[in-house]
Amino acid sequence: MDASLAAYLNDLHRRGREHDAPLADRLLRLRNMTPDAAGLISLLIRAQGSSHVLEIGTSNGYSAIWFADAVRDTGGRLTTVETLADRADAARRHLAGAGVAAHAEVLHADGADVLAAAGDATVDLVVLDAERPAYPGYLELLRRVLTPRGVIAVDNAVSHAAQLEGFRALLEEDDAFAVHLQPVGDGVLTAVRVG
Numbered sequence: 001m002d003a004s005l006a007a008y009l010n011d012l013h014r015r016g017r018e019h020d021a022p023l024a025d026r027l028l029r030l031r032n033m034t035p036d037a038a039g040l041i042s043l044l045i046r047a048q049g050s051s052h053v054l055e056i057g058t059s060n061g062y063s064a065i066w067f068a069d070a071v072r073d074t075g076g077r078l079t080t081v082e083t084l085a086d087r088a089d090a091a092r093r094h095l096a097g098a099g100v101a102a103h104a105e106v107l108h109a110d111g112a113d114v115l116a117a118a119g120d121a122t123v124d125l126v127v128l129d130a131e132r133p134a135y136p137g138y139l140e141l142l143r144r145v146l147t148p149r150g151v152i153a154v155d156n157a158v159s160h161a162a163q164l165e166g167f168r169a170l171l172e173e174d175d176a177f178a179v180h181l182q183p184v185g186d187g188v189l190t191a192v193r194v195g
């Protein structure tokens, strides 16, 4: 990553923390993922050579900038989905400010609807960073849309382990996935499609 993009991301992350600090209501917080988690997922994108990455839960676009930079290297594209219009707008502004907007599309939509509309075996890597109780309901859709060797990366798997217990168990019971918890940042649960 070049120095100017790293500086842009550092500044955006710092401003996100300052925004969130006084807010008691978590839904009002931007809740950007940690740089370490975003960096790990970016590494997975580059190692996989992902053509299509789908992020559910854009917020103001912090992690999307990381992933757009990674798909710039792989020649792929990022779709990132956010239910709140003002956040989707902020993400578009930030992706443009970071110089990576050409590699990303921000959808103001519900992630479940975007998953349902995606074609079979069309997504190489899905990042889940939205409302954790909804994830078990995504599993059938994820199985359908992921390519062979497709990856699911779920943030907050250590910080909110209890909320992810059910989803993690579903993935671990499923022979179609090889699952590993990466204790990086707030914890990134990774599942690779093997069947």
Ligand SMILES: C[S@@+](CC[C@H](N)C(=O)[O-])C[C@H]1O[C@@H](n2cnc3c(N)ncnc32)[C@H](O)[C@@H]1O
Pocket (backbone or CB within 6 Å): 030, 031, 032, 033, 034, 056, 057, 058, 059, 060, 061, 062, 063, 064, 081, 082, 083, 084, 087, 109, 110, 111, 112, 129, 130, 131, 134
């Ligand atoms: C933890 S934040 C995402 C942080 C972002 N990935 C980052 O690192 O900058 C979760 C976001 O998901 C959005 N969200 C919640 N449910 C959603 C859904 N079903 N589809 C799309 N976005 C959703 C919320 O509005 C919120 O902005």
